[in-house]
Amino acid sequence: MTSKILASNLRHHLTRSARILSRRQSLSTATAAAADSPQPYEDAAGITMKGVKISGRPLYLDVQATSPVDPRVLDAMLPFFVSRYGNPHSRTHFYGWESDEAVERARSQVAVLIGASPKEIVFTSGATESNNISIKGVMHFYKDKKKHVITTQTEHKCVLDSCRHLQQEGFDVTYLPVESDGLVDLEKLKAAIRPDTGLVSVMAVNNEIGVVQPLEEIGKICKEFNVPFHTDAAQALGKIPIDVEKWNVSLMSLSGHKIYGPKGVGALYLRRRPRIRVEPQMNGGGQERGIRSGTVPTPLAVGMGAACELAMKEMDYDERRISKLQERLLNGIRDKIDGVVVNGSMERRYAGNLNLSFAYVEGESLLMGLKEVAVSSGSACTSASLEPSYVLRALGVDEDMAHTSIRFGIGRFTTENEIDRAVELTVKQVEKLREMSPLYEMVKEGINIKEIQWAQH
Amino acid sequence: MLKLAAKRLTAGTASFQAASPASSFVAVGRRFYHERVVDHYNNPRNVGSFEKDEAGIGTGLVGAPACGDVMKLQIKVDDETGKIVDARFKTFGCGSAIASSSVATEWVKGKQMEEVLSIKNSEIAKHLSLPPVKLHCSMLAEDAIKAAVKDYETKRASANGNGKVST
Numbered sequence: 107m108t109s110k111i112l113a114s115n116l117r118h119h120l121t122r123s124a125r126i127l128s129r130r131q132s133l134s135t136a137t138a139a140a141a142d143s144p145q146p147y148e149d150a151a152g153i154t155m156k157g158v159k160i161s162g163r164p165l166y167l168d169v170q171a172t173s174p175v176d177p178r179v180l181d182a183m184l185p186f187f188v189s190r191y192g193n194p195h196s197r198t199h200f201y202g203w204e205s206d207e208a209v210e211r212a213r214s215q216v217a218v219l220i221g222a223s224p225k226e227i228v229f230t231s232g233a234t235e236s237n238n239i240s241i242k243g244v245m246h247f248y249k250d251k252k253k254h255v256i257t258t259q260t261e262h263k264c265v266l267d268s269c270r271h272l273q274q275e276g277f278d279v280t281y282l283p284v285e286s287d288g289l290v291d292l293e294k295l296k297a298a299i300r301p302d303t304g305l306v307s308v309m310a311v312n313n314e315i316g317v318v319q320p321l322e323e324i325g326k327i328c329k330e331f332n333v334p335f336h337t338d339a340a341q342a343l344g345k346i347p348i349d350v351e352k353w354n355v356s357l358m359s360l361s362g363h364k365i366y367g368p369k370g371v372g373a374l375y376l377r378r379r380p381r382i383r384v385e386p387q388m389n390g391g392g393q394e395r396g397i398r399s400g401t402v403p404t405p406l407a408v409g410m411g412a413a414c415e416l417a418m419k420e421m422d423y424d425e426r427r428i429s430k431l432q433e434r435l436l437n438g439i440r441d442k443i444d445g446v447v448v449n450g451s452m453e454r455r456y457a458g459n460l461n462l463s464f465a466y467v468e469g470e471s472l473l474m475g476l477k478e479v480a481v482s483s484g485s486a487c488t489s490a491s492l493e494p495s496y497v498l499r500a501l502g503v504d505e506d507m508a509h510t511s512i513r514f515g516i517g518r519f520t521t522e523n524e525i526d527r528a529v530e531l532t533v534k535q536v537e538k539l540r541e542m543s544p545l546y547e548m549v550k551e552g553i554n555i556k557e558i559q560w561a562q563h
Numbered sequence: 564m565l566k567l568a569a570k571r572l573t574a575g576t577a578s579f580q581a582a583s584p585a586s587s588f589v590a591v592g593r594r595f596y597h598e599r600v601v602d603h604y605n606n607p608r609n610v611g612s613f614e615k616d617e618a619g620i621g622t623g624l625v626g627a628p629a630c631g632d633v634m635k636l637q638i639k640v641d642d643e644t645g646k647i648v649d650a651r652f653k654t655f656g657c658g659s660a661i662a663s664s665s666v667a668t669e670w671v672k673g674k675q676m677e678e679v680l681s682i683k684n685s686e687i688a689k690h691l692s693l694p695p696v697k698l699h700c701s702m703l704a705e706d707a708i709k710a711a712v713k714d715y716e717t718k719r720a721s722a723n724g725n726g727k728v729s730t
Contacts, residue, residue: 453644468631470657474604494631509631542661544609544624544653 140326164480165524169364169515170313170459171482175409176366176518182412183368194402195393206406212411217371219414220339220358221349222493225378228394229402231412232372233340234264235387236359239374239398240336241268243384244305244357245277252304254278258290258498261309262338267555269307286502287451288317292327299331306335310342314497314513315450316459318346325354334382340364340372344417345425345456350375356382362406366415366518371406374398424518429457431516431525436460443536447513449498461512463507467539467544472512475535479528482513506545506555597692603662608669611651613637618722619717623707632656632700634664636707638671640715647671647679652707658696663687663704677716 117415152161166174186208192201214224230236234294245255257269259281269279284290288306299306306328311318321337328335335354340361342348350358358375362368376382377396390399418423440446445465464472469483494508503511514528540546545555595625606687612621612635619640626633639649650668655659671679684701687693695703 466655468656468660471604471661474601474658506631542607542653543655544633545655547612547635547653 107194160477162478164478165528167449167514167520167524168480168482168527169517169520170316170513171515172363172369174519175363175368176413176416178416179367179409179412183405183409186408190404192404194404195391209402209404209407212407214495215411215415215418216360219344219348219418220360220375222349222375223378226322228373228374228376228397229407230372230374230398231370232363232467233262233338233359234372235398236361236372236374237262237264237338238268239384239387240357240359241265241307242272243293243387244334244336244382245272246385247383248304249277252302254280254300254303254369255300255305255307256280256282256295256303256333257307258284258309260284260288260312260314260497261307262313265307265309265338284500287454288315288449288497289451289454290319290324292320292323295324296327296331299327299333303331303333306333307337307543308335309338309340310348311339311346311456311459312450312497313341313459314495315461315501316341316456317450318342318454318456321355322453325352341456341459344414344421345420345458348401350377356380357384362410362413365413365417368406368409371403371410373410382448420518425457428516428518428520429522431522432460433458434521434522435514435516435525436462437527438526439532442529442533447507449501449503458516460516461511462514463503463511464536465507465510466543466549467510467536469510469512470521471539472510472532474533475538476512476531479531481515483511483529567581599691600658600662600693603665603691604658607661607665609651609665609672610651610653612653613639613649613651618642619715620723621711621713621718622714623710625706625710626656626703632660632703633702634660634707636664636667636704636711638715640676642719645676647677656700656703657697659691659693660700660703662691663693663700664707665669666690667704667708671708676715677707680712682708 115484151160153163165339186205190201190204190208192199192203192205194202194205196202196205209229210224213227213229216222217227230239241255245252253276255269255272255277257265257279266281269281273279282290282294282298295306306324308319308321308324310321325335334356336357336359337353337355338359339348340359341364343360344365348358355375356377360373360375362373364369374397384397386397386399388399393399393402436448439462443464447463447465449461449463473483494505495511498508498511499505512532516525548555567704569640579588607713613622615637617624619642620639621638623636624633633654635653637651638647640646650671652664662688667682670682670687682705684698684705687701687704691701
């Protein structure tokens with residue numbers, strides 16, 4: 107009898123551990139311990155995740171990482187999963203035709219938002235793929251005559267990595283520095299252009315610091331020198347007005363999941379007059395005009411189209427609302443604590459991205475305390491390497507300040523209550539950490555930290 | 564009652580089971596705060612400062628803001644017995660750094676100065692289940708202890724020297 111109870115208990119414990127093992131998933135984001143993960147242990151008093159107990163799901167202030175799908179977008183997508191599930195490239199039957207019609211409708215919705223023609227839009231799996239096609243595809247196509255690429259130091263990792271790949275193949279790449287406010291110096295850009303420059307790539311809105319580059323001026327320069335201009339507009343789509351004619355862009359990368367659309371879809375804008383040609387990175391049946399082979403995922407494309415249409419209608423209202431919330435957040439924090447620095451230009455910035463540095467407080471420890479708010483940091487400890495964010499470093503932020511930055515993202519669904527609560531929690535944590543900080547103590551005593559010789563190891 | 568005994572027995576194996584997934588995930592380098600680290604962060608022990616120039620105080624300041632880690636560890640030593648009676652710390656660093664220094668202050672209390680020099684960073688790391696990427700935090704804590712002891716010795720030597728001169 108004893109042995110039976112023993113055996114059943116043992117079995118129960120072993121299977122429970124096995125189940126726990128299979129549930130653990132890797133997290134690569136830098137959000138606090140209360141980040142999203144499948145099947146947290148829920149009990150009556152709240153959620154326990156990774157040894158941390160919080161009262162409910164955290165406030166989401168990381169919209170630059172991804173955004174929730176707008177329910178209206180979801181409504182538009184659902185029929186294409188279960189009833190209108192045809193492959194848009196099936197030419198022989200009704201399912202294919204209706205699917206194709208939906209994809210073309212989505213294509214024109216995306217095109218209208220950026221001022222382009224639907225024939226110039228190619229659906230991809232996301233902005234990363236679009237960036238890859240733009241950079242590697244263009245340079246490989248024109249490799250006989252053009253050997254040089256210009257980009258900036260604050261680009262997204264996929265752009266920088268594609269450029270590094272090109273460097274290994276023998277191309278030259280110039281990484282333009284940025285000013286301390288994050289903007290590109292136009293004179294330096296002009297000086298960098300060579301006769302064999304094949305592409306200039308400057309992102310529209312930076313994902314870490316939110317600055318908006320002077321794209322119209324850059325477009326003018328590129329037109330003057332007749333160099334194709336590519337921009338990564340993943341963070342800009344649906345947030346600032348985009349006009350491909352005004353900006354004179356030849357290529358533009360777009361992302362679905364940053365504008366309240368589904369993850370796994372994006373688009374690439376390719377100018378037709380004058381035509382920019384690319385070497386395809388995905389070979390296959392020649393879909394999407396031969397640029398990107400593979401079945402276009404109808405529900406995802408429809409979702410992206412619906413998201414773009416909504417963004418078109420609500421861009422103004424969202425912008426005004428988000429600006430007000432940003433002011434509320436910044437003033438709320440500045441009223442209560444000092445030593446708060448905004449990273450990046452305040453004037454030329456997208457309101458929904460606020461990157462703050464709190465002096466004398468380290469970013470990861472602050473995130474650990476902000477368990478109930480989902481935000482991101484540019485601190486070394488939160489990246490896999492011990493390097494602080496390269497974007498902040500390119501701004502010339504002092505290394506000790508780079509370790510202290512937090513990025514707050516405000517979106518369409520962020521409420522005033524969430525902002526107030528985030529302010530309250532942030533201020534509380536910063537004050538607590540400053541109590542624990544030797545640097546703050548030294549500053550209060552009047553010692554200049556920059557003069558100290560640190561005992562490195 | 565039998566069931567209770569059975570549960571206790573299996574609880575032993577269950578905690579062993581629970582420990583190994585944690586360590587195997589730690590080895591893979593996934594982001595995971597051990598509950599001890601979270602505990603030290605939420606309830607830090609011995610945060611604060613002593614007066615630097617007070618007699619019997621040794622201050623160790625190690626690290627660099629550029630690396631993202633600065634630790635200040637202070638020990639209060641009883642001059643006669645050479646025993647550390649109290650310790651305080653202040654840290655600018657991530658959760659693991661804060662926890663490492665908090666653990667360091669707990670472990671030095673009540674020990675002799677020579678004893679604490681033998682505290683190894685690997686022991687601190689093991690106690691907190693630090694992942695490989697965070698081992699430098701425990702390293703810094705060990706350095707802080709050594710620096711505090713050295714500072715105390717230096718101060719005492721110069722104080723004795725001065726004392727001799729003044730009398």
